[in-house]
Amino acid sequence: MTASSPLPDRARGASLCLLPVYPLLAIAGAWSHRQIYSLLALALLATVLLLPHLLARRGIAWLTWCAVLVGLLLLWKSGFAGLLLEAVPVLINALLASWFGRTLATPEPLVERFIIAIEGAERLQQPGVKAYARQVTWFWALLLGAQALLLMVLLLCADHSGLLQRFGMVSPLPVPERWAAIWLHMGSYIMLGVAFLLEYLFRRWRLRHLKHPGLHDMLLRLALHWPQLVRGERVAR
Structure with missing residues (x-):
């Protein structure tokens, strides 16, 4: 085992500890209208995304x-940190929908890549x-696209x-602010x-004639190969 091998596990463990704090800070910022919470939520999100490389x-x-931190401070001073935070869930869902949708035009849709990474x-x-x-x-592309809208x-x-x-x-469809914040960030x-x-x-029932990996094992393998999948690389098993 090499000296660097524990890094992915350390990064995953630290991310799992930090991520639950993000929606709490985001909702606190939306409810209190204090941009310091929005700033901290965005800084936390940037830290989690970069954590494997920071630990390396x-x-x-x-x-x-x-x-990124300097840019967030500038946004905070200009009063736009809260707006950027509110746009994050929209961007995440839109980007994921686009990712799934683009692969439908190829011979290998995205879920096929997941299956190869997890089960071979x-x-x-x-x-x-x-x-x-x-x-x-198709299901994930449509669900994520609908949620982005x-x-x-x-x-x-x-x-x-x-x-x-x-x-x-004037809003044609007024939505209570607190409910909007809760759905946006949590x-x-x-x-x-x-x-x-x-x-x-549903998959275990639909394909019940086949043996399936356990949920924990499936998530572990997916997390292990996630960087290659994001880069569009085919994961060989």
Whole structure:
């Protein structure tokens, strides 16, 4: 075992400890209208994203992290930290929807890549798996796209803090500010987690003629190969 091998595990462990704090800070910023909470939430998110490279002591990662913090301070002084924080869930869902959707135009939709990373390429040759992989890719592309649109509506139409009200326009669909904040920063992520769990249970029933890895094992393998999947690399098993 090399000296650097514990780094991914350390990064994952630290990320799991830090991530639950993000929605709490985000909601505190939305409810209190104090941008310090929004600033801390954005700084925490940037730290989690860069954490593996920071722990590996890569100079470019530390320079990027410092530059992000300086940029956030400038946003805070100009009063836009809260607006950027509110846009984060919209961007995350839109980018994920685009990621899933783009692969549908290729011979290998994204869920096929996940299957190869988790269970090996031979899994796709088993009855029903290849067709189901494309169907689930469609499911996630549509779900994430719909959620991105919903979050954009909440961002535009929330009472008091919505973009339409900020620019002096009347919202055609007023949404209570607190409910909008809860769904933007917590509910949307919980919904994706619930959808993931329900799809896993449905898959075990739909493909019940096949043996399936346990949920913990599946998540562990997915996390292990996530960097290659994000870069669009095919993970060989």
